Amino acid sequence: MNVVVDRVRKSYGRGAEAREVLTETSLTVRSQEFVSIVGPSGCGKSTLLMMMAGLLKPSSGEIRLGDEPVTGPPAGLSVVFQDYSRSLFPWMSVRRNLTTALTASRLGKEEQRSRVEHALESVGLAGKGEMYPWQMSGGMQQRVAIARALVTEPTVMLMDEPFAAVDAQTRADLEDLVLRVRHEYDVTVAFVTHDIDESVYMADRIVVLAANPGRIAADLTVDLPRPRDQVETKLDARFAKLRSEVFRLVMRPDTPASA
Protein backbone atom coordinates (compact mmCIF):
# COMPACT_ATOMS: atom_id res chain seq x y z
CA MET A 1 0.00 0.00 0.00
CA ASN A 2 1.27 3.49 -0.85
CA VAL A 3 2.20 5.85 1.94
CA VAL A 4 1.56 9.40 0.81
CA VAL A 5 3.00 12.44 2.52
CA ASP A 6 0.98 15.28 1.03
CA ARG A 7 2.27 18.83 1.57
CA VAL A 8 3.05 18.17 5.23
CA ARG A 9 4.57 20.81 7.50
CA LYS A 10 5.58 20.46 11.11
CA SER A 11 6.57 23.01 13.71
CA TYR A 12 7.11 22.45 17.40
CA GLY A 13 5.98 25.02 19.95
CA ARG A 14 3.44 27.81 19.65
CA GLY A 15 3.45 31.51 18.81
CA ALA A 16 6.83 33.17 19.13
CA GLU A 17 8.33 29.91 20.40
CA ALA A 18 7.29 28.03 17.26
CA ARG A 19 10.12 26.47 15.30
CA GLU A 20 9.57 24.93 11.91
CA VAL A 21 11.22 21.54 11.85
CA LEU A 22 9.90 20.38 8.51
CA THR A 23 8.94 22.72 5.68
CA GLU A 24 6.19 21.70 3.28
CA THR A 25 7.17 18.22 2.16
CA SER A 26 5.59 15.74 -0.21
CA LEU A 27 6.70 12.17 -0.68
CA THR A 28 5.20 8.87 -1.80
CA VAL A 29 6.50 5.52 -0.67
CA ARG A 30 5.08 3.11 -3.20
CA SER A 31 3.73 -0.32 -2.45
CA GLN A 32 6.50 -2.94 -1.88
CA GLU A 33 9.15 -0.26 -2.12
CA PHE A 34 12.11 0.05 0.26
CA VAL A 35 12.86 3.72 0.83
CA SER A 36 15.78 4.97 2.93
CA ILE A 37 15.40 8.35 4.55
CA VAL A 38 18.84 9.73 5.33
CA GLY A 39 20.03 13.04 6.68
CA PRO A 40 22.12 14.69 9.36
CA SER A 41 21.13 14.44 13.00
CA GLY A 42 18.28 16.80 13.91
CA CYS A 43 17.03 17.34 10.35
CA GLY A 44 13.57 15.96 11.16
CA LYS A 45 13.80 12.31 10.11
CA SER A 46 12.08 11.00 13.22
CA THR A 47 9.51 13.77 13.04
CA LEU A 48 8.62 12.77 9.49
CA LEU A 49 8.48 9.07 10.32
CA MET A 50 6.36 9.57 13.46
CA MET A 51 3.87 11.57 11.42
CA MET A 52 3.74 8.74 8.88
CA ALA A 53 3.10 6.36 11.79
CA GLY A 54 0.16 8.44 13.00
CA LEU A 55 1.96 9.07 16.29
CA LEU A 56 2.45 12.78 15.64
CA LYS A 57 0.06 15.26 14.06
CA PRO A 58 1.31 17.33 11.12
CA SER A 59 0.94 21.11 11.56
CA SER A 60 -0.60 21.15 8.11
CA GLY A 61 -1.01 18.79 5.20
CA GLU A 62 -2.07 15.18 5.24
CA ILE A 63 -0.64 11.68 5.47
CA ARG A 64 -2.49 8.89 3.68
CA LEU A 65 -2.14 5.13 3.83
CA GLY A 66 -3.60 3.99 0.52
CA ASP A 67 -6.59 6.30 0.24
CA GLU A 68 -7.25 6.57 3.96
CA PRO A 69 -6.08 9.71 5.79
CA VAL A 70 -3.88 8.79 8.78
CA THR A 71 -5.23 10.33 12.00
CA GLY A 72 -3.80 7.86 14.48
CA PRO A 73 -1.75 4.66 14.34
CA PRO A 74 -3.38 2.80 11.44
CA ALA A 75 -3.99 -0.93 11.22
CA GLY A 76 -1.53 -2.67 8.94
CA LEU A 77 1.34 -0.36 9.81
CA SER A 78 4.11 -1.27 12.27
CA VAL A 79 6.92 0.79 13.74
CA VAL A 80 10.38 -0.30 14.90
CA PHE A 81 11.79 2.34 17.21
CA GLN A 82 15.42 3.20 17.70
CA ASP A 83 15.55 2.59 21.43
CA TYR A 84 14.50 -1.05 21.86
CA SER A 85 14.94 -0.93 25.65
CA ARG A 86 12.22 1.71 25.83
CA SER A 87 9.90 0.23 23.22
CA LEU A 88 9.88 -3.45 24.18
CA PHE A 89 8.17 -4.13 27.51
CA PRO A 90 10.82 -5.63 29.80
CA TRP A 91 8.25 -7.02 32.25
CA MET A 92 6.88 -9.30 29.54
CA SER A 93 8.53 -12.34 28.03
CA VAL A 94 9.39 -12.14 24.34
CA ARG A 95 6.30 -14.18 23.51
CA ARG A 96 4.06 -11.90 25.54
CA ASN A 97 5.56 -8.84 23.89
CA LEU A 98 4.49 -10.30 20.57
CA THR A 99 1.01 -11.41 21.62
CA THR A 100 0.42 -7.95 23.07
CA ALA A 101 0.97 -6.59 19.57
CA LEU A 102 -1.75 -8.98 18.39
CA THR A 103 -4.43 -7.96 20.92
CA ALA A 104 -5.84 -5.40 18.49
CA SER A 105 -6.32 -7.96 15.71
CA ARG A 106 -8.62 -10.31 17.70
CA LEU A 107 -7.24 -13.58 16.38
CA GLY A 108 -7.95 -17.03 17.76
CA LYS A 109 -5.47 -18.55 20.22
CA GLU A 110 -4.14 -21.02 17.68
CA GLU A 111 -3.65 -18.38 14.98
CA GLN A 112 -1.89 -16.11 17.48
CA ARG A 113 0.46 -18.89 18.52
CA SER A 114 1.44 -19.78 14.98
CA ARG A 115 1.96 -16.14 14.01
CA VAL A 116 4.24 -15.63 17.00
CA GLU A 117 6.24 -18.77 16.23
CA HIS A 118 6.56 -17.74 12.59
CA ALA A 119 7.69 -14.22 13.42
CA LEU A 120 10.28 -15.47 15.91
CA GLU A 121 11.56 -17.96 13.37
CA SER A 122 11.83 -15.26 10.71
CA VAL A 123 14.15 -13.18 12.88
CA GLY A 124 16.22 -16.17 14.00
CA LEU A 125 14.82 -16.34 17.51
CA ALA A 126 12.93 -19.64 17.27
CA GLY A 127 12.55 -21.14 20.74
CA LYS A 128 13.51 -17.93 22.53
CA GLY A 129 9.91 -16.94 23.34
CA GLU A 130 10.23 -17.53 27.07
CA MET A 131 13.24 -15.27 27.46
CA TYR A 132 12.91 -11.72 28.73
CA PRO A 133 14.27 -8.75 26.78
CA TRP A 134 16.68 -7.90 29.60
CA GLN A 135 18.25 -11.32 29.28
CA MET A 136 19.22 -10.57 25.68
CA SER A 137 21.94 -8.64 23.90
CA GLY A 138 21.04 -5.41 22.11
CA GLY A 139 21.05 -7.12 18.73
CA MET A 140 18.68 -9.83 19.94
CA GLN A 141 16.37 -7.25 21.48
CA GLN A 142 16.15 -5.39 18.18
CA ARG A 143 15.32 -8.73 16.52
CA VAL A 144 12.45 -9.06 19.00
CA ALA A 145 11.32 -5.55 18.09
CA ILE A 146 11.34 -6.52 14.39
CA ALA A 147 9.43 -9.73 15.15
CA ARG A 148 6.88 -7.70 17.12
CA ALA A 149 6.47 -5.39 14.11
CA LEU A 150 6.04 -8.33 11.73
CA VAL A 151 3.73 -10.47 13.84
CA THR A 152 0.71 -8.38 12.82
CA GLU A 153 1.62 -9.09 9.16
CA PRO A 154 1.66 -5.39 8.29
CA THR A 155 1.64 -3.92 4.79
CA VAL A 156 3.94 -1.08 5.85
CA MET A 157 6.85 -1.14 8.28
CA LEU A 158 8.49 2.09 9.45
CA MET A 159 11.94 1.84 11.03
CA ASP A 160 13.60 4.72 12.88
CA GLU A 161 17.38 4.27 13.02
CA PRO A 162 16.83 0.70 14.19
CA PHE A 163 20.49 -0.29 14.26
CA ALA A 164 22.09 2.87 15.62
CA ALA A 165 22.82 1.25 18.97
CA VAL A 166 24.41 -2.05 17.89
CA ASP A 167 27.94 -2.94 16.85
CA ALA A 168 29.04 -3.18 13.22
CA GLN A 169 28.95 -6.97 12.92
CA THR A 170 25.46 -7.24 14.42
CA ARG A 171 24.40 -4.33 12.31
CA ALA A 172 25.35 -6.07 9.07
CA ASP A 173 23.45 -9.19 10.19
CA LEU A 174 20.37 -7.17 11.02
CA GLU A 175 20.51 -5.29 7.71
CA ASP A 176 20.45 -8.55 5.81
CA LEU A 177 17.73 -9.85 8.10
CA VAL A 178 15.50 -6.88 7.27
CA LEU A 179 16.14 -7.30 3.54
CA ARG A 180 15.12 -10.96 3.85
CA VAL A 181 11.92 -10.52 5.92
CA ARG A 182 10.87 -7.65 3.73
CA HIS A 183 10.32 -10.16 0.93
CA GLU A 184 9.01 -12.89 3.19
CA TYR A 185 6.29 -10.58 4.51
CA ASP A 186 5.86 -8.54 1.31
CA VAL A 187 6.11 -5.36 3.27
CA THR A 188 6.63 -1.75 2.20
CA VAL A 189 9.49 -0.22 4.20
CA ALA A 190 10.50 3.33 5.10
CA PHE A 191 13.87 3.11 6.78
CA VAL A 192 15.36 6.09 8.60
CA THR A 193 19.10 6.15 9.13
CA HIS A 194 21.94 8.61 9.47
CA ASP A 195 24.40 6.05 8.14
CA ILE A 196 25.06 6.79 4.47
CA ASP A 197 26.41 3.33 3.54
CA GLU A 198 23.41 1.73 5.17
CA SER A 199 20.97 3.97 3.32
CA VAL A 200 22.46 2.95 -0.03
CA TYR A 201 22.92 -0.73 0.81
CA MET A 202 19.33 -1.27 1.90
CA ALA A 203 17.19 0.80 -0.43
CA ASP A 204 15.45 0.89 -3.78
CA ARG A 205 15.27 4.63 -3.35
CA ILE A 206 16.98 7.17 -1.11
CA VAL A 207 15.31 10.32 0.16
CA VAL A 208 17.96 12.73 1.41
CA LEU A 209 16.82 15.30 3.97
CA ALA A 210 18.60 18.57 4.67
CA ALA A 211 18.40 20.45 7.96
CA ASN A 212 17.29 23.92 9.14
CA PRO A 213 14.58 23.73 8.18
CA GLY A 214 14.05 20.06 7.34
CA ARG A 215 13.31 19.48 3.66
CA ILE A 216 13.92 16.95 0.92
CA ALA A 217 17.29 17.69 -0.69
CA ALA A 218 17.24 14.84 -3.19
CA ASP A 219 15.37 11.71 -4.20
CA LEU A 220 17.69 9.09 -5.73
CA THR A 221 16.96 5.75 -7.33
CA VAL A 222 19.27 2.89 -6.35
CA ASP A 223 19.96 0.68 -9.34
CA LEU A 224 22.00 -1.93 -7.51
CA PRO A 225 21.15 -5.58 -8.20
CA ARG A 226 19.35 -7.70 -5.60
CA PRO A 227 19.89 -9.69 -3.54
CA ARG A 228 22.40 -7.36 -1.92
CA ASP A 229 25.59 -8.74 -0.46
CA GLN A 230 27.65 -7.08 2.24
CA VAL A 231 30.87 -7.64 0.25
CA GLU A 232 29.86 -7.76 -3.41
CA THR A 233 27.37 -4.88 -3.36
CA LYS A 234 29.79 -2.61 -1.57
CA LEU A 235 32.48 -3.32 -4.20
CA ASP A 236 30.14 -2.30 -7.00
CA ALA A 237 31.16 0.95 -8.71
CA ARG A 238 27.54 2.14 -8.65
CA PHE A 239 27.55 1.73 -4.86
CA ALA A 240 30.61 3.96 -4.55
CA LYS A 241 29.09 6.56 -6.83
CA LEU A 242 25.78 6.67 -4.96
CA ARG A 243 27.54 6.69 -1.66
CA SER A 244 29.61 9.76 -2.51
CA GLU A 245 26.56 11.44 -4.04
CA VAL A 246 24.56 10.96 -0.83
CA PHE A 247 27.58 11.97 1.22
CA ARG A 248 27.87 15.24 -0.65
CA LEU A 249 24.14 15.90 -0.29
CA VAL A 250 24.15 15.20 3.42
CA MET A 251 27.32 17.09 4.26
CA ARG A 252 27.01 20.01 1.82
CA PRO A 253 23.40 20.11 0.66
CA ASP A 254 23.74 23.59 -0.90
CA THR A 255 26.65 23.03 -3.27
CA PRO A 256 25.72 22.01 -6.82
CA ALA A 257 26.59 18.54 -8.06
CA SER A 258 30.17 18.29 -9.32
CA ALA A 259 29.11 16.39 -12.42
Add this chain to the structure above:
Amino acid sequence: MTSPTTPPLTPPLTPPLTPPLTRTRPGRATTALRRTAAGVGNLWLLALVLVLWEVYGRVSESLFVPPISRILENFGDVWLGGPASQLFLSDLFWSEVTTSLSRFARGWGLAVVVGIACGVVLGRSPVIAQMYGPVVRFFAAIPNTVLLPIAVQIFGVASNMNVFLIFLGSVWVVMINTADGVAGVDPMWLRSARSLRVPRWVLYARVIVPAAAPQILAGLRVSLGIGLILMVISELYATTEGLGFQIVVAQSSFRYLDMWSAFVLIGLIGIVLNLAFGRIETRLLRWQRRTGLDAL
Protein backbone atom coordinates in the same frame (compact mmCIF):
# COMPACT_ATOMS: atom_id res chain seq x y z
CA MET B 1 19.34 5.56 70.13
CA THR B 2 20.70 5.66 66.64
CA SER B 3 22.31 2.45 65.57
CA PRO B 4 26.07 2.70 65.15
CA THR B 5 27.31 2.44 61.62
CA THR B 6 27.84 -1.19 60.83
CA PRO B 7 31.47 -2.05 60.26
CA PRO B 8 32.43 -3.12 56.74
CA LEU B 9 31.41 -6.75 56.65
CA THR B 10 33.37 -7.87 53.66
CA PRO B 11 36.71 -6.67 52.41
CA PRO B 12 36.36 -4.47 49.33
CA LEU B 13 36.48 -6.46 46.11
CA THR B 14 39.98 -6.84 44.83
CA PRO B 15 40.32 -5.20 41.41
CA PRO B 16 39.57 -7.73 38.67
CA LEU B 17 42.62 -9.10 36.93
CA THR B 18 40.68 -9.76 33.75
CA PRO B 19 39.99 -6.85 31.36
CA PRO B 20 37.23 -4.57 32.67
CA LEU B 21 34.65 -5.70 30.09
CA THR B 22 34.26 -9.16 31.61
CA ARG B 23 32.83 -8.39 35.00
CA THR B 24 33.78 -11.13 37.41
CA ARG B 25 30.88 -12.51 39.36
CA PRO B 26 31.48 -14.19 42.70
CA GLY B 27 30.62 -17.88 42.68
CA ARG B 28 27.46 -19.17 44.26
CA ALA B 29 29.29 -20.44 47.34
CA THR B 30 31.08 -17.16 47.99
CA THR B 31 27.83 -15.27 47.63
CA ALA B 32 26.07 -17.52 50.12
CA LEU B 33 28.98 -17.19 52.51
CA ARG B 34 29.02 -13.45 52.20
CA ARG B 35 25.28 -13.24 52.70
CA THR B 36 25.53 -15.31 55.88
CA ALA B 37 28.35 -13.09 57.08
CA ALA B 38 26.25 -10.03 56.39
CA GLY B 39 23.29 -11.59 58.22
CA VAL B 40 25.43 -12.37 61.26
CA GLY B 41 26.88 -8.87 61.10
CA ASN B 42 23.42 -7.34 61.16
CA LEU B 43 22.34 -9.50 64.06
CA TRP B 44 25.10 -8.62 66.50
CA LEU B 45 23.33 -5.51 67.75
CA LEU B 46 20.11 -7.44 68.35
CA ALA B 47 22.07 -10.15 70.14
CA LEU B 48 23.70 -7.52 72.35
CA VAL B 49 20.34 -6.00 73.30
CA LEU B 50 18.91 -9.44 74.10
CA VAL B 51 21.86 -10.34 76.30
CA LEU B 52 21.65 -7.04 78.20
CA TRP B 53 17.91 -7.56 78.62
CA GLU B 54 18.43 -11.06 79.95
CA VAL B 55 21.02 -9.82 82.45
CA TYR B 56 18.89 -6.87 83.55
CA GLY B 57 15.81 -9.07 83.90
CA ARG B 58 17.66 -11.55 86.09
CA VAL B 59 19.46 -8.99 88.24
CA SER B 60 16.54 -6.62 88.81
CA GLU B 61 13.93 -9.33 89.28
CA SER B 62 11.41 -6.77 88.05
CA LEU B 63 7.99 -8.21 87.31
CA PHE B 64 7.53 -5.90 84.38
CA VAL B 65 10.82 -6.78 82.66
CA PRO B 66 11.21 -10.53 82.86
CA PRO B 67 14.35 -12.07 81.35
CA ILE B 68 14.17 -12.98 77.70
CA SER B 69 14.57 -16.66 78.42
CA ARG B 70 11.36 -16.65 80.46
CA ILE B 71 9.49 -14.69 77.80
CA LEU B 72 10.48 -17.26 75.21
CA GLU B 73 9.48 -20.08 77.52
CA ASN B 74 6.11 -18.42 77.99
CA PHE B 75 5.86 -17.85 74.23
CA GLY B 76 6.24 -21.59 73.76
CA ASP B 77 3.59 -22.34 76.37
CA VAL B 78 1.01 -19.87 75.12
CA TRP B 79 1.42 -19.84 71.34
CA LEU B 80 3.03 -23.17 70.53
CA GLY B 81 2.43 -26.70 71.72
CA GLY B 82 -0.47 -27.65 69.49
CA PRO B 83 -0.70 -30.97 67.66
CA ALA B 84 1.07 -31.54 64.36
CA SER B 85 -2.22 -31.06 62.51
CA GLN B 86 -2.14 -27.44 63.72
CA LEU B 87 1.49 -27.06 62.70
CA PHE B 88 2.38 -27.25 66.43
CA LEU B 89 0.65 -23.95 67.05
CA SER B 90 -1.77 -23.60 69.96
CA ASP B 91 -5.53 -23.12 69.75
CA LEU B 92 -5.13 -19.61 71.07
CA PHE B 93 -2.69 -18.85 68.24
CA TRP B 94 -5.14 -19.99 65.63
CA SER B 95 -8.13 -18.15 67.05
CA GLU B 96 -6.37 -14.85 67.77
CA VAL B 97 -4.03 -14.72 64.79
CA THR B 98 -6.79 -15.61 62.34
CA THR B 99 -9.04 -12.94 63.81
CA SER B 100 -6.39 -10.24 63.60
CA LEU B 101 -4.98 -11.23 60.24
CA SER B 102 -8.37 -11.55 58.62
CA ARG B 103 -9.14 -7.98 59.71
CA PHE B 104 -5.79 -6.96 58.32
CA ALA B 105 -6.32 -8.85 55.06
CA ARG B 106 -9.72 -7.28 54.47
CA GLY B 107 -8.65 -3.75 55.35
CA TRP B 108 -5.32 -3.82 53.58
CA GLY B 109 -6.66 -5.75 50.59
CA LEU B 110 -9.37 -3.16 50.09
CA ALA B 111 -6.80 -0.38 50.48
CA VAL B 112 -4.63 -1.97 47.81
CA VAL B 113 -7.48 -2.31 45.32
CA VAL B 114 -8.98 1.13 45.96
CA GLY B 115 -5.57 2.82 46.28
CA ILE B 116 -4.24 1.44 43.02
CA ALA B 117 -7.49 2.13 41.13
CA CYS B 118 -7.78 5.72 42.33
CA GLY B 119 -4.03 6.25 42.00
CA VAL B 120 -4.13 5.21 38.35
CA VAL B 121 -6.95 7.67 37.67
CA LEU B 122 -5.07 10.46 39.47
CA GLY B 123 -1.82 9.60 37.70
CA ARG B 124 -3.40 9.60 34.25
CA SER B 125 -5.42 12.77 34.53
CA PRO B 126 -3.64 16.00 35.48
CA VAL B 127 -7.05 17.68 35.80
CA ILE B 128 -8.40 15.20 38.33
CA ALA B 129 -5.04 15.17 40.11
CA GLN B 130 -5.22 18.92 40.50
CA MET B 131 -8.78 18.76 41.83
CA TYR B 132 -8.35 15.90 44.28
CA GLY B 133 -4.62 16.00 45.02
CA PRO B 134 -5.02 18.36 48.01
CA VAL B 135 -7.78 16.17 49.48
CA VAL B 136 -5.61 13.08 49.21
CA ARG B 137 -2.65 14.86 50.75
CA PHE B 138 -4.83 16.16 53.59
CA PHE B 139 -6.01 12.67 54.52
CA ALA B 140 -2.56 11.24 54.08
CA ALA B 141 -1.19 13.81 56.52
CA ILE B 142 -3.68 13.07 59.33
CA PRO B 143 -2.09 10.83 61.96
CA ASN B 144 -3.95 7.57 61.45
CA THR B 145 -4.75 6.96 65.09
CA VAL B 146 -6.81 10.15 65.19
CA LEU B 147 -9.30 8.32 63.00
CA LEU B 148 -9.80 5.69 65.68
CA PRO B 149 -12.56 7.51 67.62
CA ILE B 150 -14.31 8.27 64.36
CA ALA B 151 -14.14 4.65 63.29
CA VAL B 152 -15.51 3.50 66.66
CA GLN B 153 -18.27 6.07 66.40
CA ILE B 154 -19.31 4.80 62.98
CA PHE B 155 -18.94 1.07 63.41
CA GLY B 156 -19.04 0.51 67.15
CA VAL B 157 -16.89 -2.23 68.65
CA ALA B 158 -17.11 -4.61 65.73
CA SER B 159 -14.60 -6.17 63.38
CA ASN B 160 -15.66 -3.72 60.68
CA MET B 161 -14.26 -0.90 62.78
CA ASN B 162 -10.78 -2.47 62.71
CA VAL B 163 -11.07 -3.22 59.01
CA PHE B 164 -12.16 0.33 58.28
CA LEU B 165 -9.32 1.83 60.27
CA ILE B 166 -6.72 -0.37 58.58
CA PHE B 167 -8.18 0.53 55.21
CA LEU B 168 -8.30 4.25 55.90
CA GLY B 169 -4.80 4.34 57.30
CA SER B 170 -3.11 2.49 54.45
CA VAL B 171 -5.06 3.55 51.37
CA TRP B 172 -3.50 7.00 50.95
CA VAL B 173 0.11 6.00 50.68
CA VAL B 174 -0.84 3.37 48.09
CA MET B 175 -2.82 5.97 46.15
CA ILE B 176 -0.11 8.65 46.19
CA ASN B 177 2.65 6.25 45.18
CA THR B 178 0.54 4.75 42.41
CA ALA B 179 -0.36 8.19 41.08
CA ASP B 180 3.30 9.23 41.08
CA GLY B 181 4.39 6.03 39.42
CA VAL B 182 1.70 6.17 36.76
CA ALA B 183 2.37 9.84 35.98
CA GLY B 184 6.06 9.03 35.60
CA VAL B 185 5.77 6.10 33.18
CA ASP B 186 8.31 6.47 30.38
CA PRO B 187 6.43 8.14 27.48
CA MET B 188 8.36 5.91 25.06
CA TRP B 189 6.53 2.87 26.42
CA LEU B 190 3.23 4.66 26.02
CA ARG B 191 4.11 5.59 22.46
CA SER B 192 5.13 2.02 21.76
CA ALA B 193 1.80 0.74 23.15
CA ARG B 194 -0.09 3.32 21.14
CA SER B 195 1.58 2.25 17.91
CA LEU B 196 0.56 -1.35 18.68
CA ARG B 197 -3.05 -0.10 18.89
CA VAL B 198 -3.67 -2.09 22.06
CA PRO B 199 -7.17 -1.88 23.55
CA ARG B 200 -7.56 0.39 26.55
CA TRP B 201 -7.67 -2.37 29.16
CA VAL B 202 -4.46 -3.88 27.78
CA LEU B 203 -2.83 -0.46 27.94
CA TYR B 204 -3.68 -0.19 31.63
CA ALA B 205 -3.31 -3.79 32.77
CA ARG B 206 -0.22 -4.79 30.79
CA VAL B 207 1.63 -1.54 30.22
CA ILE B 208 0.85 1.31 32.60
CA VAL B 209 0.43 -0.61 35.86
CA PRO B 210 3.45 -2.90 35.31
CA ALA B 211 5.58 0.06 34.25
CA ALA B 212 4.59 1.86 37.44
CA ALA B 213 5.03 -1.29 39.54
CA PRO B 214 8.30 -0.26 41.19
CA GLN B 215 6.62 2.74 42.80
CA ILE B 216 3.32 0.99 43.41
CA LEU B 217 5.13 -1.76 45.28
CA ALA B 218 7.12 0.78 47.28
CA GLY B 219 3.80 2.26 48.39
CA LEU B 220 2.42 -1.18 49.22
CA ARG B 221 5.44 -1.92 51.37
CA VAL B 222 4.93 1.22 53.45
CA SER B 223 1.20 0.58 53.69
CA LEU B 224 1.87 -2.96 54.89
CA GLY B 225 3.65 -1.57 57.94
CA ILE B 226 0.95 1.02 58.57
CA GLY B 227 -1.76 -1.61 58.25
CA LEU B 228 -0.10 -3.91 60.77
CA ILE B 229 0.34 -1.10 63.28
CA LEU B 230 -3.29 -0.09 62.91
CA MET B 231 -4.38 -3.69 63.25
CA VAL B 232 -2.78 -3.87 66.69
CA ILE B 233 -3.70 -0.36 67.79
CA SER B 234 -7.35 -0.72 66.88
CA GLU B 235 -7.43 -3.94 68.86
CA LEU B 236 -5.82 -2.28 71.87
CA TYR B 237 -8.48 0.35 71.94
CA ALA B 238 -11.77 -1.37 71.42
CA THR B 239 -12.36 -5.00 70.67
CA THR B 240 -12.99 -8.29 72.38
CA GLU B 241 -10.58 -10.52 70.54
CA GLY B 242 -7.38 -10.46 68.52
CA LEU B 243 -3.70 -10.00 69.24
CA GLY B 244 -3.96 -6.41 70.47
CA PHE B 245 -6.76 -7.44 72.79
CA GLN B 246 -4.53 -10.18 74.27
CA ILE B 247 -1.94 -7.53 75.06
CA VAL B 248 -4.45 -5.27 76.81
CA VAL B 249 -5.91 -8.09 78.86
CA ALA B 250 -2.49 -9.38 79.87
CA GLN B 251 -1.29 -5.92 80.80
CA SER B 252 -4.35 -4.98 82.83
CA SER B 253 -4.20 -8.25 84.77
CA PHE B 254 -0.45 -7.90 85.41
CA ARG B 255 0.44 -10.94 83.31
CA TYR B 256 3.53 -9.26 81.92
CA LEU B 257 5.00 -12.48 80.59
CA ASP B 258 1.91 -13.00 78.42
CA MET B 259 2.09 -9.39 77.30
CA TRP B 260 5.69 -9.66 76.23
CA SER B 261 5.22 -12.93 74.41
CA ALA B 262 2.30 -11.40 72.49
CA PHE B 263 4.70 -8.63 71.47
CA VAL B 264 7.15 -11.24 70.25
CA LEU B 265 4.43 -12.91 68.23
CA ILE B 266 3.36 -9.62 66.60
CA GLY B 267 6.98 -8.84 65.79
CA LEU B 268 7.41 -12.26 64.18
CA ILE B 269 4.24 -11.82 62.13
CA GLY B 270 5.54 -8.47 60.91
CA ILE B 271 8.88 -9.98 59.93
CA VAL B 272 7.25 -12.89 58.10
CA LEU B 273 4.87 -10.62 56.18
CA ASN B 274 7.69 -8.28 55.23
CA LEU B 275 9.89 -11.13 54.05
CA ALA B 276 7.06 -12.59 52.00
CA PHE B 277 6.36 -9.19 50.49
CA GLY B 278 10.04 -8.71 49.72
CA ARG B 279 10.15 -12.01 47.86
CA ILE B 280 7.12 -11.15 45.75
CA GLU B 281 8.53 -7.70 45.07
CA THR B 282 11.89 -9.01 43.87
CA ARG B 283 10.16 -11.50 41.64
CA LEU B 284 7.82 -8.91 40.09
CA LEU B 285 10.61 -6.42 39.53
CA ARG B 286 13.18 -8.77 38.01
CA TRP B 287 12.90 -6.80 34.78
CA GLN B 288 14.30 -3.72 36.46
CA ARG B 289 17.76 -5.26 36.27
CA ARG B 290 17.76 -3.83 32.81
CA THR B 291 21.54 -3.74 32.63
CA GLY B 292 21.76 -7.49 32.00
CA LEU B 293 23.30 -8.41 28.70
CA ASP B 294 22.47 -5.03 27.25
CA ALA B 295 26.04 -3.83 27.13
CA LEU B 296 27.35 -6.81 25.18
